[in-house]
Every structure is written in C-alpha cells, then in structure tokens.
Amino acid sequence: xxxxxxAARDFMVDILGFRERERVAGDDxxxxxxxxxxxxxxxxxxxxxxxxTDMRGRLHHVCFxxxxxxxxxxxxxxxxxxxxxxxxxxxxxxxxxxxxxYMLEPGGNRIEVMGDPGYMIFDPAWKTVVWKASELDVGAxxxxxxxxxxxxxxxxxxxxx
Numbered sequence: 001x002x003x004x005x006x007a008a009r010d011f012m013v014d015i016l017g018f019r020e021r022e023r024v025a026g027d028d029x030x031x032x033x034x035x036x037x038x039x040x041x042x043x044x045x046x047x048x049x050x051x052x053t054d055m056r057g058r059l060h061h062v063c064f065x066x067x068x069x070x071x072x073x074x075x076x077x078x079x080x081x082x083x084x085x086x087x088x089x090x091x092x093x094x095x096x097x098x099x100x101x102y103m104l105e106p107g108g109n110r111i112e113v114m115g116d117p118g119y120m121i122f123d124p125a126w127k128t129v130v131w132k133a134s135e136l137d138v139g140a141x142x143x144x145x146x147x148x149x150x151x152x153x154x155x156x157x158x159x160x161x
Contacts, residue, residue, distance in 0.1 A: 001049055001052075001058045001059065001060050002048050002049070002050065002051055003051050003056060005032050005033060005034055005035055005048050005049070005050055006031070006035075008048045009023075009032055009035040009037065009048055012035075012046065012048070013037065016039075018037035018038060018045070018046070019038060019039070019126070020035055020036070020037050020128045021037060021038055021043050021044050021096075021121065022035075022036040022043070022044070022095050022096065022128065022129040022130075022131065022139075023035045023128055023130050023131070024131045024132070024133055024135075024139065025130055025131070025132065025133065026133050027132045027133050027134050033050060033136075034047065034048065034049045034050065034136075035047065035048045036095060036096060038121070041120045041121050041122055042117055042120065042121070043095075043096035043097060043098065043117065043119050043120070044096055047060075053153075055155075055157065055158065056158060057158030058156055058158055059109065059110075059155055060110060061102065061109070061110035061111060061112050062109065062110075062111060062112070063111075063112040063113075063114050064111065064112070064113055064114065065114050065117060066113045067116075068115050068116060069090065069092075069099040069115035069116055071113075071115055072089065072090040072099055072100070072113060072115040073090060075101055075113050076101055079103055084103055084105075084106075085103065085104065086101065086103045087102040087103055087104060087110065087148060087150060088100075088101075088102045088141070088144075088145075088147055088148055088151060089102055089144065090115065090144070091141050091142070091143050091144030091145075092141075092143040092144070093118065093139070093141065094131075094135075094138050094139040094140070094141070094142035095129075095131060095139040095140065096117075096118040096119070097118030097119045097142075098114045098116060098117050098118035099114065099115035099116050100112050100113070100115070101113045101115070102151070108156055109156045110154065110156070
C-alpha cells in the first residue's frame with residue numbers, strides 16, 4: 001500500500017527495472033491509482049495499491065501460487081474446517097486474470113492463494129493495459145461477487161518501535 005502510487009511505480013520501473021503490465025487510472029485525470037508490475041513473464045510480481053489512511057508501511061497481502069483453480073476450493077474447505085474465515089473467493093481477477101482466494105492468517109496478514117497465474121507475457125513490445133477507476137470493481141473481481149469493503153481498506157499495520 002502506498003501513499004503515492006505513481007511515485008512508488010516510477011521507483012520500481014526506473015530504479016529496479018520492473019515493467020508495468022496493468023494500471024488503474026483516474027477516469028478524468030489519468031492519475032495512476034494502482035499499478036501491477038513484473039520482472040518476469042507473469043502478469044505481475046508485485047502490485048502497488050493506494051493507502052487509504054494516514055498510516056505508512058502497511059501490507060495489503062502476500063500471494064502464494066497453488067497450482068490450479070480447483071485447489072482453491074480445496075483450500076477453502078480446509079480453511080472452513082479449521083475455523084478460518086475466507087474474506088473473498090474463489091473468483092477470478094479481471095486485472096491479471098488469475099484465480100484467487102483471500103483469507104486472513106492467524107497473525108492478521110491477508111493471504112491470497114492463487115490457483116492459476118492468469119496470462120503470461122512473452123511479447124517484448126507489451127503495452128500496459130489501462131483500466132479506468134470506474135472499472136476497478138470488475139478489474140478486481142471479474143467473476144464472483146464484488147470485493148468486500150475490507151479488501152479496499154484493511155492492511156497489516158506497520159511494526160512500531
């Protein structure tokens with residue numbers, strides 16, 4: 001989560017060599033609101049999303065690849081049997097195209113389990129896919145129900161000294 005998504009994206013691209021694969025931009029002003037970047041042929045290795053509070057250093061989620069979309073249902077059943085609440089999914093993202101399941105682990109971190117990685121990029125002339133802010137709900141959840149409010153606001157708090 002970043003206070004200034006555009007500046008964070010520019011750092012990742014200009015300094016660390018990432019390529020922007022997809023972006024959400026303001027409908028009217030084109031301001032960068034969220035960015036998906038990679039250094040591999042995956043649709044993204046990291047995503048930068050806006051921080052909706054005055055806090056800094058919060059984590060939205062980490063993601064683990066779990067082979068196939070069917071495995072998401074296996075994880076969902078295991079989570080239910082273990083008493084862990086599922087935040088959202090299984091579903092498929094419009095942005096990146098990956099299948100997903102979101103839950104909170106016991107430490108309070110949001111975990112995404114990805115069933116398949118969505119599309120892969122092999123074209124060196126790939127052009128960034130730009131979504132409008134008004135399309136974000138569909139970009140976040142192409143199939144299934146819309147993301148819950150917690151998805152847009154919750155982040156693991158930064159450590160304090």
